[in-house]
Amino acid sequence: MCGIIGYAGHRPAVPVVMEGLRRLEYRGYDSAGAAFARQGALRIVRAKGKLAALEEKLAQEPVATATCAMGHTRWATHGIPAERNAHPHCSNDAAIALVHNGIIENYQEIKKELAEKGHVFHSETDTEALVNLIAERRKSEKDLLRAFAVALREVRGAYAVCLMHCEEPETIYAARLSCPLIFGVGAGEHFVASDIPAFLPYTRQVIFLEDGEIVRATATSYEILRLEDLRPIIHEPQTILWDMQAAQKGGYRHFMLKEIFEQPRVLADGLAGRLTAENALLPELDALPVPGKLHIVACGTSWHSGLWGRHLLEHWARIPAQVEIASEFRYRESLLLNRDDMVLVISQSGETADTLAALRRARKQGAMVLGLCNVVGSSIAREASAALYTQAGPEISVASTKAMCSQMLMLALMALYWSERKPADNIDQTSAAFAPEQRRLLIALLESLPALLDAHLPEMHENARGLSRKYADANNFFYLGRGHCFPLALEGALKLKELSYIHAEGYAAGEMKHGPIALIDTLFPTFALALDDALFPKVKSNIVEVQARQGKVIALTNEGLDLTVDDRWVIPSLPAPLSAFMALPALQLFSYEMADYLGKDVDQPRNLAKSVTVE
Numbered sequence: 001m002c003g004i005i006g007y008a009g010h011r012p013a014v015p016v017v018m019e020g021l022r023r024l025e026y027r028g029y030d031s032a033g034a035a036f037a038r039q040g041a042l043r044i045v046r047a048k049g050k051l052a053a054l055e056e057k058l059a060q061e062p063v064a065t066a067t068c069a070m071g072h073t074r075w076a077t078h079g080i081p082a083e084r085n086a087h088p089h090c091s092n093d094a095a096i097a098l099v100h101n102g103i104i105e106n107y108q109e110i111k112k113e114l115a116e117k118g119h120v121f122h123s124e125t126d127t128e129a130l131v132n133l134i135a136e137r138r139k140s141e142k143d144l145l146r147a148f149a150v151a152l153r154e155v156r157g158a159y160a161v162c163l164m165h166c167e168e169p170e171t172i173y174a175a176r177l178s179c180p181l182i183f184g185v186g187a188g189e190h191f192v193a194s195d196i197p198a199f200l201p202y203t204r205q206v207i208f209l210e211d212g213e214i215v216r217a218t219a220t221s222y223e224i225l226r227l228e229d230l231r232p233i234i235h236e237p238q239t240i241l242w243d244m245q246a247a248q249k250g251g252y253r254h255f256m257l258k259e260i261f262e263q264p265r266v267l268a269d270g271l272a273g274r275l276t277a278e279n280a281l282l283p284e285l286d287a288l289p290v291p292g293k294l295h296i297v298a299c300g301t302s303w304h305s306g307l308w309g310r311h312l313l314e315h316w317a318r319i320p321a322q323v324e325i326a327s328e329f330r331y332r333e334s335l336l337l338n339r340d341d342m343v344l345v346i347s348q349s350g351e352t353a354d355t356l357a358a359l360r361r362a363r364k365q366g367a368m369v370l371g372l373c374n375v376v377g378s379s380i381a382r383e384a385s386a387a388l389y390t391q392a393g394p395e396i397s398v399a400s401t402k403a404m405c406s407q408m409l410m411l412a413l414m415a416l417y418w419s420e421r422k423p424a425d426n427i428d429q430t431s432a433a434f435a436p437e438q439r440r441l442l443i444a445l446l447e448s449l450p451a452l453l454d455a456h457l458p459e460m461h462e463n464a465r466g467l468s469r470k471y472a473d474a475n476n477f478f479y480l481g482r483g484h485c486f487p488l489a490l491e492g493a494l495k496l497k498e499l500s501y502i503h504a505e506g507y508a509a510g511e512m513k514h515g516p517i518a519l520i521d522t523l524f525p526t527f528a529l530a531l532d533d534a535l536f537p538k539v540k541s542n543i544v545e546v547q548a549r550q551g552k553v554i555a556l557t558n559e560g561l562d563l564t565v566d567d568r569w570v571i572p573s574l575p576a577p578l579s580a581f582m583a584l585p586a587l588q589l590f591s592y593e594m595a596d597y598l599g600k601d602v603d604q605p606r607n608l609a610k611s612v613t614v615e
């Protein structure tokens with residue numbers, strides 16, 4: 001997730017901006033840059049890598065007199081990490097510099113229009129299209145504010161932007177739509193930033209800018225206007241009482257909780273520009289053949305995503321898929337016999353040693369390998385035949401949460417995408433899932449996910465907190481599920497054991513009677529996934545079997561289902577398998593609350609590393 005800071009004030013601006021960028025480092029980045037005005041021109045300095053590289057370059061610059069500047073840390077989502085893709089980007093006439101967080105969905109159309117008018121592009125970014133669009137509109141608009149607004153009205157997607165113009169060297173302009181941007185009100189100085197820590201040492205007075213708002217600020221004045229018609233808006237600044245650490249966590253107690261609550265945004269970002277009325281757009285896959293068979297390989301939570309994705313790839317796209325743990329796959333005599341076999345490796349970090357080794361082995365065998373990663377430019381993304389990115393933003397808490405949500409979303413989009421590319425006779429005619437009206441329904445449901453989850457997360461959190469108090473003395477837990485809920489049961493158990501150190505086992509509910517049920521007694525509770533799907537009656541029978549052995553049961557379920565259990569936790573209904581997007585955060589929140597209540601180190605559980613780069 002990129003970080004933005006803009007400053008207009010009375011201090012030397014570049015050090016303020018650099019310090020702000022350092023306070024945004026926790027968001028993750030792979031390049032950085034800054035802009036300031038000097039002698040009627042804009043100076044832009046950018047560097048790949050850490051802030052030290054940028055600082056080294058800035059040390060050669062006469063920055064001392066600038067009292068207005070802006071900076072950016074870039075976490076690559078599209079173009080590779082490189083200096084030419086780093087921000088700020090500059091318009092062709094060198095008059096405007098822009099830093100940007102987000103995705104401009106229609107940037108290709110904008111680029112085409114501008115190229116016809118003679119604009120030249122030096123990067124692969126959407127930001128360069130936007131800065132040139134503003135410059136183009138400046139030619140016909142009365143002033144920069146209007147040009148900025150007109151250009152932004154033409155843009156589809158999500159953005160937080162900050163802009164400087166060489167003719168107004170003491171002014172910053174900024175705007176937001178679906179990306180965070182906060183305005184800081186100091187004494188004789190103003191700030192905009194992606195997050196409060198960037199300017200917290202200077203002011204605690206903040207305004208949380210809303211979607212569709214523009215701000216223009218100098219050291220001594222500011223105005224906030226509606227993008228739509230440039231009418232002024234009055235916002236009273238709020239006083240922030242958080243300390244620096246709390247501010248980095250966005251006011252949440254832990255990064256894990258923050259990341260769980262980021263999932264609606266992760267879903268919205270993942271869907272942005274990826275859907276038409278009836279299909280998924282995955283241009284990254286256009287050049288690849290439709291796989292005849294998929295071998296999904298991953299570790300831990302990413303493996304659980306793969307297990308869940310298999311249901312969709314087989315059911316929607318009719319592609320046979322097997323899912324394997326990378327540390328097993330790499331040493332097994334795996335048979336990649338056919339030319340159209342494809343290996344799909346899933347890894348948040350893109351650096352997991354076993355997954356990387358599995359990828360290398362598959363490539364050595366001549367297989368086509370597709371990497372599904374979160375970290376752009378990671379080893380797996382680079383070494384795979386092709387890469388798809390989950391765009392979840394950096395995940396800081398060791399336990400993976402939002403990354404799994406983003407992986408599941410991409411797997412759903414892949415299944416949808418390939419479903420249309422399979423020859424008609426390969427599609428199971430008994431399944432009505434892919435009649436045009438069904439596709440439209442499915443897409444409407446996918447589009448509804450971010451808002452639905454956003455609306456229910458606070459209530460889920462409350463329920464999780466209540467249940468954790470009741471079950472915190474358990475030493476063991478079963479997690480049961482069937483069908484697409486079985487991988488969720490595995491994930492629920494993994495989250496509980498890694499965070500709270502309570503022994504937990506995820507099982508396919510139908511397997512219980514083949515042995516594990518012997519463990520059930522009054523002290524061994526079960527967390528059952530009993531959602532409204534075709535397998536509900538079967539799960540219900542398994543729950544009754546547990547209850548017959550005096551086992552206590554929490555059921556994650558939907559409204560209207562006939563179920564008698566100790567604790568019934570109702571989550572919003574969605575048709576399977578999309579209901580997983582509601583169940584996953586509930587499982588995460590339960591484990592989070594258990595661990596926090598038990599006083600465990602939630603963000604850094606013992607014995608664990610975020611990225612397992614050794615075998």
Ligand code: F6R
Nearest residue numbers: 300301302347348349352399400
């Ligand atoms: C669990 C967790 C791990 C990772 C696993 C794979 O919360 O985070 O199980 O999922 O180490 O990591 P990546 O996805 O980076 O390959």
